[in-house]
Amino acid sequence: MTEYTQASWTDEDGDRYEPLLSEKASKTVDIEDSPLPDDLTRDSLELPAPAEPELARHYTRLSQMNYGVESGPFPLGSCTMKYNPSFTEDIAALPAAAVHPDRPDRTVQGTLGLSHRLQDYLGRIGGMDAVTLQPPAGAAGEFTGIQIAKAYHQHNDDDRSEVVIPDSAHGTNFATAAMAGYDVVELPSGEDGRVDIEALEAAVSDETAALMLTNPNTLGLFERDIEHVADIVHDAGGLLYYDGANLNALLGRARPGDMGFDVMHYNVHKTFATPHGGGGPGAGPVGVTEELAPFLPDPHVRQSDGGYEYYSPDHSIGKVHGYYGNWPVLVKAFAYITRLGDSGLADASAKAVLNANYLAQQIPYEVPFGPFHHEFVASAAPQDAADVAKGMLDHGVHPPTTKWPEIVDEALMTEPTEGESQRSLDQLAAAFEAVHGESDGTLAASPTRTAAGRIDQVSAARNPRLSWQALGSDD
Amino acid sequence: MTSPYAPHTEAETDAMLEAVGVDDIESLFDVPDSVAFDGEFGIPAHGEREVRREAARLLGRNDDLTEFLGRGHYTHYVPSVVDDLASRSEFLTSYTQYQPEVAQGFLQALFEYQSMLVELTGLDVANCSMYDEATALGEAATLSQRVRSVSGETILVPDHLRSGKRAVLANYADGPGLTVESYPMADGQADVAALAERMDSDVALVYAETPTVRGVIEERLTDIGELTDDHDALFCLGSDPVALALLERPADVGADVVVGDAASLGTGTAYGFGLGMFVTREEYLRQVPGRLVGASEDSDGRRAYTLTLQTREQHIRKERATSNICTNQAWVALRAAMHAAWLGPDGLVELAEDCVTRPRDLAERLDEVVGVQAPVHDGHNFREVVAHTDQPAHAVVEDLAAEGYAVHEIGEHLIQVAATEVTAEAEDGLVGAIAEVAK
Numbered sequence: 023m024t025e026y027t028q029a030s031w032t033d034e035d036g037d038r039y040e041p042l043l044s045e046k047a048s049k050t051v052d053i054e055d056s057p058l059p060d061d062l063t064r065d066s067l068e069l070p071a072p073a074e075p076e077l078a079r080h081y082t083r084l085s086q087m088n089y090g091v092e093s094g095p096f097p098l099g100s101c102t103m104k105y106n107p108s109f110t111e112d113i114a115a116l117p118a119a120a121v122h123p124d125r126p127d128r129t130v131q132g133t134l135g136l137s138h139r140l141q142d143y144l145g146r147i148g149g150m151d152a153v154t155l156q157p158p159a160g161a162a163g164e165f166t167g168i169q170i171a172k173a174y175h176q177h178n179d180d181d182r183s184e185v186v187i188p189d190s191a192h193g194t195n196f197a198t199a200a201m202a203g204y205d206v207v208e209l210p211s212g213e214d215g216r217v218d219i220e221a222l223e224a225a226v227s228d229e230t231a232a233l234m235l236t237n238p239n240t241l242g243l244f245e246r247d248i249e250h251v252a253d254i255v256h257d258a259g260g261l262l263y264y265d266g267a268n269l270n271a272l273l274g275r276a277r278p279g280d281m282g283f284d285v286m287h288y289n290v291h292k293t294f295a296t297p298h299g300g301g302g303p304g305a306g307p308v309g310v311t312e313e314l315a316p317f318l319p320d321p322h323v324r325q326s327d328g329g330y331e332y333y334s335p336d337h338s339i340g341k342v343h344g345y346y347g348n349w350p351v352l353v354k355a356f357a358y359i360t361r362l363g364d365s366g367l368a369d370a371s372a373k374a375v376l377n378a379n380y381l382a383q384q385i386p387y388e389v390p391f392g393p394f395h396h397e398f399v400a401s402a403a404p405q406d407a408a409d410v411a412k413g414m415l416d417h418g419v420h421p422p423t424t425k426w427p428e429i430v431d432e433a434l435m436t437e438p439t440e441g442e443s444q445r446s447l448d449q450l451a452a453a454f455e456a457v458h459g460e461s462d463g464t465l466a467a468s469p470t471r472t473a474a475g476r477i478d479q480v481s482a483a484r485n486p487r488l489s490w491q492a493l494g495s496d497d
Numbered sequence: 498m499t500s501p502y503a504p505h506t507e508a509e510t511d512a513m514l515e516a517v518g519v520d521d522i523e524s525l526f527d528v529p530d531s532v533a534f535d536g537e538f539g540i541p542a543h544g545e546r547e548v549r550r551e552a553a554r555l556l557g558r559n560d561d562l563t564e565f566l567g568r569g570h571y572t573h574y575v576p577s578v579v580d581d582l583a584s585r586s587e588f589l590t591s592y593t594q595y596q597p598e599v600a601q602g603f604l605q606a607l608f609e610y611q612s613m614l615v616e617l618t619g620l621d622v623a624n625c626s627m628y629d630e631a632t633a634l635g636e637a638a639t640l641s642q643r644v645r646s647v648s649g650e651t652i653l654v655p656d657h658l659r660s661g662k663r664a665v666l667a668n669y670a671d672g673p674g675l676t677v678e679s680y681p682m683a684d685g686q687a688d689v690a691a692l693a694e695r696m697d698s699d700v701a702l703v704y705a706e707t708p709t710v711r712g713v714i715e716e717r718l719t720d721i722g723e724l725t726d727d728h729d730a731l732f733c734l735g736s737d738p739v740a741l742a743l744l745e746r747p748a749d750v751g752a753d754v755v756v757g758d759a760a761s762l763g764t765g766t767a768y769g770f771g772l773g774m775f776v777t778r779e780e781y782l783r784q785v786p787g788r789l790v791g792a793s794e795d796s797d798g799r800r801a802y803t804l805t806l807q808t809r810e811q812h813i814r815k816e817r818a819t820s821n822i823c824t825n826q827a828w829v830a831l832r833a834a835m836h837a838a839w840l841g842p843d844g845l846v847e848l849a850e851d852c853v854t855r856p857r858d859l860a861e862r863l864d865e866v867v868g869v870q871a872p873v874h875d876g877h878n879f880r881e882v883v884a885h886t887d888q889p890a891h892a893v894v895e896d897l898a899a900e901g902y903a904v905h906e907i908g909e910h911l912i913q914v915a916a917t918e919v920t921a922e923a924e925d926g927l928v929g930a931i932a933e934v935a936k
Contacts (some may be wrong), residue, residue, distance in 0.1 A: 028599060032799075039601060039800065043609055043838050051842040056743060057853045058877055062714060064746045068616055070609075071841030074578055081582040081606070081835060088602030090590035098592055105502045106590050109545045118556035122566040123769035125903055132558035133768060139555070146538040158628040158771075159824040161811070169668055197811035197821035201639075203672035206816045244527040274536035276528045291824065295502070299828025300603040301593040301788065302626065303770070320664065341664035344569065344631030344758075345769020357552060363542025366500045372522040373503035373510075379525050380513040393527050415599055423595070426812070443504040444513055467796070472598040475796035482793035482805040486782065488622055489612040493792055 026418030029086035043070035099423035099435025102292035110354035134330035149279025150309030163287025163306025182231035230260035242394030252282025271396035274368030290355035373440035384451035397437035415469035417453035567915025604802035619748025629771025633756035635669025641702035685713035685874030706735035712881030722751020743849035763832030786820030881915035896934035
C-alpha cells in the first residue's frame with residue numbers, strides 16, 4: 023500500500039493552515055493627491071502587500087496543499103481527468119498567439135488560420151459540418167447548442183416549449199434548457215441504464231425542441247438504439263443534441279454526426295487534454311449539421327480569397343462570449359490533436375476503455391450495469407459513498423465522483439482515463455479494497471493524511487463566510 | 498501510433514486484457530456496426546517539435562503590430578512570478594474542488610481572490626468567477642429577474658456598449674424574455690437626465706460602466722444609483738480591478754452588482770481570454786450564479802475552506818439552478834489574485850493613477866498633431882482616449898497599420914487609442930506616425 027501524506031502548515035498558534043496573505047502582510051494606503059478629484063476616488067485601499075519571496079512561498083505552499091493530475095490518479099467520473107502534456111503550454115504562450123481581439127482580420131491571419139484548422143479537425147472528429155470555437159466551457163457550449171436549436175425552430179415558425187433529458191444526464195443539461203426558456207421533461211432510464219424507448223416515445227411530442235443525450239451515457243453505457251432514438255426525435259420534429267462530455271470513449275470508433283445528432287459540444291478540457299485549471303478555463307466548441315450552420319454564433323471563420331475572414335452566419339444566434347472564447351485553451355487543444363492524429367486519438371480511446379474495464383474488474387464493489395466504455399458506476403452500498411471517498415483520500419489517490427447519477431445507490435462514478443498505467447490502476451484498486459474493508463467509524467473519521475481533516479460542510483453553508491473581511495475576529 | 502500519453506507497454510496491455518477476459522481492446526467497444534466509424538479523420542500525427550514548428554508557422558502569419566488597443570481587453574505587465582507559480586501543476590492540472598480536504602490550496606487562493614473583490618467593490622459577496630465580463634452581465638440580468646420584488650422586463654444599457662457585450666446579453670436575456678434597451682450617452686458619459694426620463698416600473702436593471710468603453714470615467718454614478726433605488730431596479734456597474742483600486746467604491750454609489758473583466762490583472766493580451774467578475778450584496782447571496790468558496794472548520798477545529806451553498810448549482814439543483822455555469826475561470830482568477838498581491842495596494846493604486854495620467858498626457862500630445870483633436874470627450878480618462886481626425890478614421894487606421902501600429906476606428910472621424918505601461922516606449926513612435934498619416 024502506498025503511504026501518502028499531503029503537505030500542510032500551521033501558524034505559530036498551531037491552529038491554522040497557511041495563513042491568508044492578508045494576515046501575513048496587509049497594508050492600507052490612503053488615496054490622496056491622486057490625479058482625479060476627491061469625489062471620484064475612494065478613500066483608501068487595503069490589500070496584501072507581500073514581498074515577492076513571501077508571495078512565492080505562499081503560493082508554493084498552497085500548491086502543495088492541492089491535488090492535481092500530476093499528483094496521482096484522479097478517476098473523477100465524467101470529468102475525464104487525463105494527463106495534460108506540457109508542450110501545449112509553450113505553444114499557447116507563443117508571442118504570436120498573444121494578439122488583441124479587436125485587430126482587423128487581415129492582420130491576424132495566423133490566429134484565424136489556426137482557428138479554421140481547429141474547426142475543421144473538430145468537425146471531422148465529431149462528424150459535423152461546421153464548428154464554432156466561441157463557447158468558453160462545456161455548459162456554455164450546451165447553451166449555444168440549445169439556442170441554435172431554438173433559433174432553428176423559430177426560423178421555421180415552429181415554436182416548441184420542451185427539452186427532453188434522461189435522468190442520468192449531467193446537471194448542466196437541465197440548467198441549460200431552463201436558462202434558454204424551455205420546460206424540462208425528465209426521461210426515466212430503462213432497467214439496463216439506457217434510454218427506455220417506450221418512455222422516450224411517451225415523452226416526445228410536437229412540443230419537443232430537442233433531446234439532450236450523452237453517448238456513452240454517464241454510466242459508461244453506449245446507447246445501442248441510438249438510430250432508433252434519433253428517428254423518434256426527428257419524426258416528432260425535434261433535434262438531437264449530443265453532450266460531448268464522454269467523447270473520449272468514442273474517438274475513432276463512432277461519431278455523433280453519423281449517429282444522427284444534429285448539434286453537439288466538445289469539452290476540449292476533457293477529450294483534448296487541456297488543463298482543467300482547478301475549475302476552468304475550459305472551452306466548449308459546438309458542431310452542427312449543414313442545416314444548422316446558418317444559426318452559428320457571430321462571427322465565424324471561413325476561408326476567403328488568399329486567406330481567412332470572419333463573417334456573420336445568415337441567421338446567427340449572436341454571441342455567447344464577449345470575444346472569441348477561451349483562445350489559449352483552444353490553442354492547447356489544437357496542439358494536442360495535431361500531436362496525436364488519427365491513430366493517437368483512437369489509441370487514447372482504446373486505452374481509456376481498457377483501463378476502465380480493468381479497474382472495474384479489480385475492485386470489490388459491485389458494478390450494476392455493463393458493458394461499459396470509459397467509465398463505470400460502482401455501488402458503495404451499504405457503505406456511504408461520501409465516506410468511501412474520504413477514506414480513499416488517505417491512500418494518495420483522488421476518489422471517484424460520488425452519489426451521482428442517482429439511479430445507482432451510493433454511486434462511485436469512476437473514470438481512470440488512458441493516462442493511468444497498470445501500476446496506478448492497481449494503486450487505485452488497492453485504495454478501493456482498503457476502504458471496502460474499513461469500519462464505518464474509521465471512515466467517518468477520515469481523511470487523516472490530507473492537508474485538512476473532514477470539513478464541516480453544514481456550518482460552511484449555515485454561516486457563510488466568503489471573504490477574509492467576513493472572518494472577523496471569530497477565527 | 499499509440500498515444501504518447503498512455504503509459505501501457507504491450508506486456509501490460511496483454512495482462513490487462515487477460516484480466517478483463519477479452520482478446521483485444523476492440524471487443525470492449527459496444528458500438529453497433531451501423532454507426533461504427535473507421536477512424537480515418539485524415540489528421541496526421543506529428544512529433545512534439547513538429548507541432549510546435551507548425552503552430553509557430555501558422556501563427557507567424559499574424560502581422561507584427563504594436564497594439565494601442567483596449568475597449569475591454571487590456572494589457573498590463575504581468576510579472577514572471579505569476580506565470581511561474583500559476584504553472585505549478587498542482588494548480589494547473591487540478592479539477593473543481595469537490596474533495597476540499599485535498600484541495601485546500603486552490604480553495605484558499607480562490608477565497609483570497611473573492612476577498613480582493615470584496616475589498617475593491619465594498620460589496621459583500623464575490624463568486625469565484627464567470628467566463629468574462631459579457632457573460633457576467635448576462636448573469637446579472639437574469640439575477641435581476643429572480644430578486645426584484647416587482648415584475649419588469651427591461652434591461653437598460655448604455656448606448657456606447659461594446660457590441661459583443663450587448664450581443665451576449667441579448668442571448669442571456671432571451672430565455673427569461675427580457676428586453677435589452679439603450680439609454681443615450683452625452684459627451685462619453687451616461688445621459689442621466691435622459692435615463693431618469695426613461696425609468697419606470699418596467700426597468701429591472703440599469704447597467705453602467707466606469708470607465709466607459711470610450712475610456713471616460715463616469716461622474717454621476719451616485720445619481721444612477723438613486724434613480725435605480727427609486728424605481729426598485731437593480732444597479733449593475735461594470736468596471737475592472739485596476740480601475741476599482743482608485744475610483745469610488747461601487748458600494749458607495751449604490752451598485753447592487755458589480756461585473757467586469759478581472760483579466761486586466763494576471764493575464765496579458767490573449768485574444769479576448771477573460772475573467773468575469775461577479776460581486777453583489779449579501780441579500781442576494783442565495784441567488785448568485787457560479788461557485789462560492791467559504792471558510793469552515795475541519796474535524797480538528799482548524800480553519801479550512803470548501804465550496805459552499807452548492808444547492809444553488811446545476812449539479813444539485815438541475816433546472817432550478819441559479820445558472821448553468823459549471824467550469825468557470827478558476828485558474829485565471831488565481832492569476833489575478835497573484836498579480837494584485839505582487840503589486841500590493843501601493844502598486845495597484847500607482848498603476849491605476851498611471852491609467853489616468855497616461856491617456857491625459859497622450860491626448861495632449863495628439864492634440865498638437867495637425868489634423869487631430871483630442872480628447873473628444875470632456876472629463877477624465879482611464880487607459881484610453883478618443884480623438885477626432887480630419888482625415889477619415891478608416892484611412893488613418895489603415896495607414897497606421899502600415900507603419901506598424903494598431904488603434905481602434907470607432908467612427909467616421911474618430912479613433913480610440915489605449916495606452917498602458919506596456920506601450921510606454923512605443924508612444925513617441927505612435928505620435929510620430931499619427932503626425933505622418935493624419936495631415
